[in-house]
Amino acid sequence: MRTFAPAAATGAAPTADGPSPAWGIRRAARLAFPQPAALAGDPVHTRRLRRYLADLLHPYGREPDPEALGAEAVSCEGQSYGEMAETLIDAIVPAGESVDLLVLAHSIPDITPGRATTTYLSHVCPGTPMAFAVSDQGAAGAFTALRLVDAYARSGGLRRALLLVVEQDSLPYHPGVPVPEVAGSRGVALLFGEPLPGERAARVSRVGTHVLPPDAPGAALAAELGALGGGPEPVTAVLGGVSTVDAAHPRPADLRFADAGQPGTGVWWELAGELAGPPAGPRRLLLADHDAGLRHLSVATVDLDGADEVPR
Amino acid sequence: MTALLAVADHLPPGRVPIEELAGEFGLTSMQVKIFRRYHKLGEVARDPGGSLLDLLRGAVAGLDALRGREQHVRYVLHARTFPTVVPYPHNPVRELCREFGLDRATVFAVGHHACASGLLAIDVAGRLLAADDDPDGLALVLAGEKAFTPEAGMVPDTSFFGEGASACLVAPAGDRDRVLSYAADLRGEFDSDAEEQALEFQRIYSDALAEAILAAVGRAGLTMDAIGVILPHNVNNVAWHQVCRTLGYPRERVVLDNVATAGHVFCADNLVNYRTARERGLLRPGEPYVMAAAGAGRGATFSAMVLQH
Numbered sequence: 026m027r028t029f030a031p032a033a034a035t036g037a038a039p040t041a042d043g044p045s046p047a048w049g050i051r052r053a054a055r056l057a058f059p060q061p062a063a064l065a066g067d068p069v070h071t072r073r074l075r076r077y078l079a080d081l082l083h084p085y086g087r088e089p090d091p092e093a094l095g096a097e098a099v100s101c102e103g104q105s106y107g108e109m110a111e112t113l114i115d116a117i118v119p120a121g122e123s124v125d126l127l128v129l130a131h132s133i134p135d136i137t138p139g140r141a142t143t144t145y146l147s148h149v150c151p152g153t154p155m156a157f158a159v160s161d162q163g164a165a166g167a168f169t170a171l172r173l174v175d176a177y178a179r180s181g182g183l184r185r186a187l188l189l190v191v192e193q194d195s196l197p198y199h200p201g202v203p204v205p206e207v208a209g210s211r212g213v214a215l216l217f218g219e220p221l222p223g224e225r226a227a228r229v230s231r232v233g234t235h236v237l238p239p240d241a242p243g244a245a246l247a248a249e250l251g252a253l254g255g256g257p258e259p260v261t262a263v264l265g266g267v268s269t270v271d272a273a274h275p276r277p278a279d280l281r282f283a284d285a286g287q288p289g290t291g292v293w294w295e296l297a298g299e300l301a302g303p304p305a306g307p308r309r310l311l312l313a314d315h316d317a318g319l320r321h322l323s324v325a326t327v328d329l330d331g332a333d334e335v336p337r
Numbered sequence: 338m339t340a341l342l343a344v345a346d347h348l349p350p351g352r353v354p355i356e357e358l359a360g361e362f363g364l365t366s367m368q369v370k371i372f373r374r375y376h377k378l379g380e381v382a383r384d385p386g387g388s389l390l391d392l393l394r395g396a397v398a399g400l401d402a403l404r405g406r407e408q409h410v411r412y413v414l415h416a417r418t419f420p421t422v423v424p425y426p427h428n429p430v431r432e433l434c435r436e437f438g439l440d441r442a443t444v445f446a447v448g449h450h451a452c453a454s455g456l457l458a459i460d461v462a463g464r465l466l467a468a469d470d471d472p473d474g475l476a477l478v479l480a481g482e483k484a485f486t487p488e489a490g491m492v493p494d495t496s497f498f499g500e501g502a503s504a505c506l507v508a509p510a511g512d513r514d515r516v517l518s519y520a521a522d523l524r525g526e527f528d529s530d531a532e533e534q535a536l537e538f539q540r541i542y543s544d545a546l547a548e549a550i551l552a553a554v555g556r557a558g559l560t561m562d563a564i565g566v567i568l569p570h571n572v573n574n575v576a577w578h579q580v581c582r583t584l585g586y587p588r589e590r591v592v593l594d595n596v597a598t599a600g601h602v603f604c605a606d607n608l609v610n611y612r613t614a615r616e617r618g619l620l621r622p623g624e625p626y627v628m629a630a631a632g633a634g635r636g637a638t639f640s641a642m643v644l645q646h
Contacts, residue, residue: 026521026548026552027520027522027523028518028519028520028555029556030556031338031339031515031518032338032464032467032468080485081421081424082424083485085424085427132425132426133425138421139419139489139634139635140634140636141448141450141528141635142449142636143449144449144450144524144636144637145528146525147523148526155521157447157450157457157461158446158447158449159446159447160447161415161430172465172468175468176464176465176468180464180467196425200426234443236441236442236443321443
């Protein structure tokens, strides 16, 4: 049982019961899932999924892809976010540690469209955390989930938090409109908390999603880079959903593009890689993800290796 | 402190007697009689030919307090009983936002607490608004779904889903209906189709829901004596009578009016019953009340929220 007092309007300022200034991302993990979920081979589940999707699609004049999920199908393709998340939890939560909050972010649905997956994840994750999912926001959903991790740490007392960003590459029906193609099923886990002795947590700040006017994201992205403050530490920008011509001006010295084939996890995959690497001195990452369909520009700043302690 | 600035709901006029649903769900006439006679279920709200957008639009159209405040709405949340309710990437909530001029809001779904996701969404909205530190910022929390497939049509041995929707404007502060506390008990061990787990879920249901209510009331620094009314989820009367026995709480102070006439309106029940409580004069200024719900979607969540009218 988790109980909460309501949030008081405190902004980003630390509160008496909030986390310390050192609170942040302690660990990161990223995994690819090239094989279908174990559940995909279950004929009972396959029949259940087919019925669910057939009824879901019927009012829209569509039906499940007969090749992927025909009437005689005994197996399906795709991933269960429950299975993916369980593997990520095993990979990232150290033995003997507990989690207070688990937030799952995804865009494309998985093969368990009616399942309260995070309730199950609360059962298998050490600490029986408060858990919920954020979806239906495209690439911005993970940034909203990140904001909520921060908000619950500051006002809900849930400091040991786990953010799981997942996407899978199978959709057994025609989406009806152009959608970004997903090259592979991937998941990224970020473990938040107070750093243990010998650890240094990466600080996250300036997380937000802007609804852009209907034009290219270049100007908005340039404004975000300009707002970083011109500190002494090097800045790396990791951009998702942004073409080279749209990339911000002035550009930071280190500009890289997330895998365009991973619209939901690309920037987070890059972040996990940075966090897993050896210390490279204080530096700042700007994560920016542009969802052209929804006209969202989502951003977050991550300070690594004590970059937030560098005088500016 | 999070507050509800305004609440509206929409129940479509269509009604289907539960006897007409028996064939769809493979129920015997005896099972239907038990639902009607003991669970006090009678008919469920339905909007044949209507879409999810139609249901949500009906609720938002009744939210008079939204007019003139559209540009202050920072977030629009759809609280989901079922995680996937429309084909990907179709998003009727975004269409709704365009219709009502909510073009500055970020739109997303929150859930995985099944029918208890509505209370979760209010808590989530309050925390986002508090973090923004903008006293004028607002969030619009929507709930309600279509009973589009048998899985979304009936809770086995418990209830039938009704179609409808609710809309709630959440503010970071206010004195209208202030949130005092929230409690959620996630029970992932019930993520199973096994018969013995289903029986165990039925066995612990009332006690677990009562414990969530007591936890929320305790977190608010209150006792049940202070709670003027409970706004329940509309699963059935028997379950709530058992909760009342466990709590020692008068069953007539649980707003069960809509169980027989609308059915279990997904995550919208608590706010549909808020409207009924207002109409009956059951919410008194300054008096705390409880919204409570249990969600079962292969996994169970028992939740309660204490508010002060």
